[in-house]
Amino acid sequence: MFCCPEPLIFLLLAAAAAPRRPCGPLGLSQDTVLGRLGANLTLRCWDEGPGNVTVSWQAEERGRSQRLPTGNALPLHRLRHEDAGTYTCFVGSRRLRSLRLLVQEPPETPRVSCYRRSHDHDVLCEWPLRAKPSPGTRAMLWVKQRFTAENATEQRCRFFSKAQKFVCRVKVPRGADDTKPLLVSTCVSNGAGGAAGEDKIITLNGVCPTPPLNVTVTALEKAPQRLRVNWSYPSSWDHRFYWLRFQVRYRPEPARTFSEVDQVTTTWLDIHDAWRGLRHVVQVRAQEEFGHGAWSEWSREAVGTPWTDPRDLTSEMGFFSSQFPMEDGIYGLTLPPELFAEDGADGTGGPIMEASARSTASPYPFVVAGGSLLLGIALCIARGGGGQRARAPLGSSSPPLSDTPLLSPPCSPAPGGLHVTSLDYFFSGQ
Incomplete structure (x- = not known):
């Protein structure tokens, strides 16, 4: 690259x-044989010779020798770069010929x-x-x-x-x-x-510098939308005699589009439009000060996050801590402080339950309950007229008059409401 x-x-x-x-x-000598990579090639010791003579081969490559099969013809299959070297054929101990094999593309x-x-x-x-x-x-x-x-x-x-x-x-x-x-x-x-x-x-006046070095990104105190970028000249550039100009690009994560600032002649830059609370990726590149030549490659990525007010963090944590999940999955429900008040002096629970009952309960169950109560009183008086039985206290542990409600609500009760649907409520002593 x-x-x-x-x-x-x-x-x-x-x-x-x-x-x-x-x-x-390149010119090849007479005893040099060229083979293409992956091709098949056959080396021959001599073109004409007695057929009853046994020919042996030896390969030398990088100072190492290797014995090969015998025969006037030596077939080599699917040539590799490692097959290149010097091949020598012998009859007995007498050397007949040496061939230099090149495997090249x-x-x-x-x-x-x-x-x-x-x-x-x-x-x-x-x-x-x-x-x-x-x-x-x-x-x-x-x-x-x-x-x-x-x-x-x-x-x-x-x-x-x-x-x-x-x-x-x-x-x-x-x-x-x-x-x-x-x-x-x-x-x-x-x-x-x-x-x-x-x-x-x-x-020669066109130059291509190496990328700037030591790029850093730091937050500026009490500036939630600013970042300070610093860098240094590349070591290959002597800035005592020649200067560079720079270009800075930056983006908040996870965005992919960069914003760019051109014509920077210093080795630092303040970014004024950073995104609050987001980490930013910054790179810098350099060019000869008069634009002679090409831009360098971009420097390595440097990252930094703008300053955040600690009070903002505290308030955000407090806000989220006041939110809690409810049974129906709804978050952020704020309960009125009256629900956390103590019971009234009379032990009845104070005005909270009364207000809840008045606001949610229908008067129809009270009418039915009142009639049933009068009927029960009349029955007690009729039984008490005989004088044969002792009266049981109203809150006794006798079984309730009915195990099922006299009236069923037309729909599921609203949460927090007081519903009277059975005489058991009045005769249970609760």
Whole structure:
């Protein structure tokens, strides 16, 4: 992956603008055999020879030798890179022939991007690869000033396996004119073929810095919608002579859209429209102060949350603690303080129950209950006239007159209401 989203300033040249250097396969010696990865190949000790002679083979690869099956022809199936090496055939102890086997694929066409970390650094040209190159692959780069007859400077490029890319360094002489364009050509080759990259024109005054370092996000006291972002110059940039300008982007989590602030010339920024109580993700990138070159990659993400008033947290906790679940699943019910008052002096429960009864109970059950009460009194008087039985107290433990209510409510009772539907209530002593 390139270090910059945009390469150093360059132009694609037309094919006729400058003669291309030849970029073909590397020359192979007479005793070198080329095999393609995954293909089948047969090595032969000699083309013509006595058929009654036993031929043995030995493979040497990276200082190790291995005995192979005998025969004038040695078949190799589904070649791998590990099969490359030197194969020698023998008759008895006499060596007859040695063959060098290369297992290679034609190289990928380089797509070069050039950049300069700062004005006092060399230019780096690089290109990524989809797959690891075959052993023995060579990458070259040529640089010369455009519109001049001077010879090009040739240099070898290195492959970095961890980054999976070739990198070439273009030396910039001291006092070189940054405005003069340079012509860059590349070629990658091995025994299986060669591939040339497109010629490019680069200028030395276009730079691509590395991302800013040490990005931090802190809250500002008593500012619930502000955040302070700080960062430092990249270590590859000497800010004593050249400056950078910066761009800051930020977003609250979990939003995916960033807000951006451009043309920042300091190494800090105050965000004034942060979201209260939400964590924010912040990144910073850099560019040469006059806009020569490309933006760096974005820095690593830094996070921070705006300041929150502790009183707000206390009030919020108090609000939620006053909410509790009810049996019907409703939250946030506020009970009137009268329900928590003590009973009245007369032991009747005070005006709370009376108000509840008056507001919810229908007068119809009282009429029925009163008539039933009068009927019961009349029966007691009639029985008491004989004088043969002692009167039982009204609150005795005798069984109730009825085990079922005389009247059933037309619907389920309202919560908290007083319902009188049976004479048991009056004769139970409760």
